[in-house]
Amino acid sequence: xxxxxxxxxxxxxxxxxxxxxxxxxxxxxxxxxxxxxxxxxxxxxxxxxxxxxxxxxxxxxxxxxxxxxxxxxxxxxxxxxxxxxxxxxxxxxxxxxxxxxxxxxxxxxxxxxxxxxxxxxxxxxxxxxxxxxxxxxxxxxxxxxxxxxxxxxxxxxxxxxxxxxxxxxxxxxxxxxxxxxxxxxxxxxxxxxxxxxxxx
Numbered sequence: 127x128x129x130x131x132x133x134x135x136x137x138x139x140x141x142x143x144x145x146x147x148x149x150x151x152x153x154x155x156x157x158x159x160x161x162x163x164x165x166x167x168x169x170x171x172x173x174x175x176x177x178x179x180x181x182x183x184x185x186x187x188x189x190x191x192x193x194x195x196x197x198x199x200x201x202x203x204x205x206x207x208x209x210x211x212x213x214x215x216x217x218x219x220x221x222x223x224x225x226x227x228x229x230x231x232x233x234x235x236x237x238x239x240x241x242x243x244x245x246x247x248x249x250x251x252x253x254x255x256x257x258x259x260x261x262x263x264x265x266x267x268x269x270x271x272x273x274x275x276x277x278x279x280x281x282x283x284x285x286x287x288x289x290x291x292x293x294x295x296x297x298x299x300x301x302x303x304x305x306x307x308x309x310x311x312x313x314x315x316x317x318x319x320x321x322x323x324x325x326x
Contacts (some may be wrong), residue, residue: 128236130312133182133193138278142298143192147318148307155181155193167199168229172244175231183235190310193233196297198273200226205273214263217274221284222254226273230294234306241306245299247290249277254284 132143135154143150155178161170172195179193198205200220208214225248233242267281268274275281277288277295293300304314 128311129186129189130307131182131186131189131191133178133191136194136297138276138297139194142293142296142300143303146300146304146314148312148314149317150192153182153186153191155179157181161204167197167202167204167227168231168244168246170204171195171197171229172231172233172242175233176240176242179233179235180240183237183240187237189236190307190312191235192303192307193235194231194298196228196230196272196294198226198228200224200273207270207272208268208274211263211269214268214274215259218254218259218262218268218284219256221251221273221275222259223251225250225287228273228290228295230291230297230299232299232303232306234303234310236310239310241309243299243302243306245291245294245302247288247292247295249285249295250287251284252286 130148130150131153132150133153133155157177159174174195175193179191183191205217208217228247228249231242231244233240265280267276267279277285291299307314
């Protein structure tokens with residue numbers, strides 16, 4: 127039976143895959159994430175997702191490998207993970223009262239075949255006070271997150287409107303992930319447990 131490998135150490139991606147009933151193992155990929163000259167944010171995110179999946183698939187050619195990457199983009203500029211509390215504060219201040227894009231790419235490989243999708247979601251923040259930004263940064267939640275916030279955590283109270291995929295903002299677009307897995311030979315819903323089986 128073909129195994130599924132998640133090429134990411136992100137606990138949020140693991141939670142989302144588990145949510146849709148996928149059995150998988152975790153094998154984080156370590157690649158150079160430096161953007162290329164004149165590379166658009168969308169191309170950058172999709173390239174990283176593909177490179178992560180392909181980096182792991184070379185060691186597991188018979189398995190399905192899933193790579194993903196997420197970037198927060200404000201006015202064309204990529205906001206990565208903050209290096210310290212001061213940078214997190216600056217990012218959140220920039221996001222305050224504005225609409226930004228969360229770009230999440232998903233790539234699925236099996237052997238040498240790699241298929242990917244890019245999902246873009248518009249996220250609008252309400253105006254944030256400096257007091258709540260400081261309180262949020264002090265919790266430590268922004269420090270390992272692109273754009274310095276987590277929509278599924280405390281940072282969810284900043285979001286005024288969302289147009290697109292919520293799960294993609296968290297880290298993995300579920301509809302597109304299931305479609306790519308199906309194309310690779312793993313139809314997610316066929317592995318769901320039946321309540322009738324558990325009752326017998």
